[in-house]
Amino acid sequence: MICKRHYSIKILVADELAGLFAPERRTGTMNVREGGVEVVVPEQDGDSITDDVFFNPVQELNRDLTVAVLRTYRDREPRAESYLDAMAASGIRGVRAAENGWNVTCADIDPDAVDLCRENFERNDLPGDVVHRNANALMHESVFDIVDIDPFGTPIPFADAAFANTRDLVCVTATDTAPLCGAHFHSGVRKYSAVPRNTDYHAEVGVRILLSALARTAARYDTGVTPILTHATSHYVRTYLELDHRATDANDAVDELGHIYHCEDCLHREYEHGLIANPPETCPACGGNCVLTAGPVWLGATHDAEFVAEVRDNVTEDMGRAKRANKLLDSLSGELHEPTHYDQHRLCKEWTRSASGMDEFLERLRDAGHEASRAHYGGTTFKTPASVEEIRIATET
Ligand SMILES: C[S@@+](CC[C@H](N)C(=O)[O-])C[C@H]1O[C@@H](n2cnc3c(N)ncnc32)[C@H](O)[C@@H]1O
Numbered sequence: 001m002i003c004k005r006h007y008s009i010k011i012l013v014a015d016e017l018a019g020l021f022a023p024e025r026r027t028g029t030m031n032v033r034e035g036g037v038e039v040v041v042p043e044q045d046g047d048s049i050t051d052d053v054f055f056n057p058v059q060e061l062n063r064d065l066t067v068a069v070l071r072t073y074r075d076r077e078p079r080a081e082s083y084l085d086a087m088a089a090s091g092i093r094g095v096r097a098a099e100n101g102w103n104v105t106c107a108d109i110d111p112d113a114v115d116l117c118r119e120n121f122e123r124n125d126l127p128g129d130v131v132h133r134n135a136n137a138l139m140h141e142s143v144f145d146i147v148d149i150d151p152f153g154t155p156i157p158f159a160d161a162a163f164a165n166t167r168d169l170v171c172v173t174a175t176d177t178a179p180l181c182g183a184h185f186h187s188g189v190r191k192y193s194a195v196p197r198n199t200d201y202h203a204e205v206g207v208r209i210l211l212s213a214l215a216r217t218a219a220r221y222d223t224g225v226t227p228i229l230t231h232a233t234s235h236y237v238r239t240y241l242e243l244d245h246r247a248t249d250a251n252d253a254v255d256e257l258g259h260i261y262h263c264e265d266c267l268h269r270e271y272e273h274g275l276i277a278n279p280p281e282t283c284p285a286c287g288g289n290c291v292l293t294a295g296p297v298w299l300g301a302t303h304d305a306e307f308v309a310e311v312r313d314n315v316t317e318d319m320g321r322a323k324r325a326n327k328l329l330d331s332l333s334g335e336l337h338e339p340t341h342y343d344q345h346r347l348c349k350e351w352t353r354s355a356s357g358m359d360e361f362l363e364r365l366r367d368a369g370h371e372a373s374r375a376h377y378g379g380t381t382f383k384t385p386a387s388v389e390e391i392r393i394a395t396e397t
Pocket residue numbers: 053054055056059063086087088089090091092093107108109110113133134135136150151152
């Protein structure tokens with residue numbers, strides 16, 4: 001069957017590259033200040049920064065949020081003290097964690113990275129264990145309270161080792177958004193053992209495909225995951241998964257998995273829990289036969305609103321991306337736990353109607369008795385349990 005609509009991934013240009021580098025320099029390297037630390041990183045051409053660079057200034061938001069999460073997590077689990085930066089590169093994340101009182105181990109498979117990482121701990125006069133080790137081997141032989149997986153591309157090759165041994169929290173970055181979102185369909189199927197679909201809410205499909213694969217991996221070790229904070233930013237997904245180590249916890253996580261049935265004709269979507277898909281043959285809303293199935297995806301909550309609000313309290317002014325972090329956390333803490341979001345502009349295009357201001361649009365929905373919230377996926381995105389038709393009627397002027 002050939003469906004008429006095709007979606008393309010919107011690649012956003014990385015912003016806020018300016019003003020990052022401190023003036024002191026030596027040949028081939030540059031000094032970077034983040035939070036309260038200063039590290040040396042290899043010099044690189046700002047124009048050619050991709051997801052594969054050794055030091056990525058665009059990930060400062062990710063690192064600021066990591067520090068805020070680590071500060072918050074200390075109150076949630078006072079016993080936790082060890083943090084593994086499993087793919088450390090320059091060690092900037094680990095150095096920042098050490099500055100915040102964590103007992104840090106940094107690992108990297110690249111010997112030059114290990115040297116630089118050691119230098120960066122010394123430079124900041126902070127304690128840290130820096131090891132030249134394959135992260136998988138290290139995670140299998142040692143136990144850490146918190147493990148941070150920040151690879152180039154997919155984190156899946158590191159997921160087994162991380163869930164096999166970590167005590168409390170696994171933090172994961174995935175930069176392979178095209179496979180996750182279904183734009184590179186076969187790669188997504190291979191990496192995540194799930195069917196991703198490139199819909200108008202593709203970034204959220206990516207989030208839920210990633211969480212599904214991580215939950216299934218953890219379940220193999222009788223470990224249940226609870227996502228306490230997850231965000232999709234222009235070119236990566238980041239999630240923080242709290243762990244519980246009973247088989248019943250793993251069963252509970254597996255119970256959060258299911259499928260999304262999405263109509264490409266009218267944008268109607270339905271959700272069904274369970275590992276076996278049972279899609280409708282035709283769209284229950286418009287009768288069309290372009291229903292796509294995505295899954296198994298994580299259908300549960302992707303964040304804990306209370307935790308997110310506490311993280312916001314731990315974003316401090318010395319963070320270079322404090323403003324963006326606060327905006328993101330504000331949006332996340334109010335976000336409803338619906339498995340997909342809508343984009344007002346996309347719907348209005350469908351209805352050949354002009355768009356209105358988001359506050360006004362959401363107010364109309366609420367006035368009609370539907371729950372509604374903004375979503376962090378974009379300025380015109382929102383969540384509601386209302387159907388496409390209910391949204392159309394409620395927001396008609
Ligand atoms: C994206 S960079 C990490 C960036 C760093 N965490 C930061 O915040 O700036 C990925 C790093 O993973 C390292 N790496 C790749 N495979 C690895 C493995 N199997 N074990 C340990 N490190 C690995 C690479 O050498 C590279 O330095």
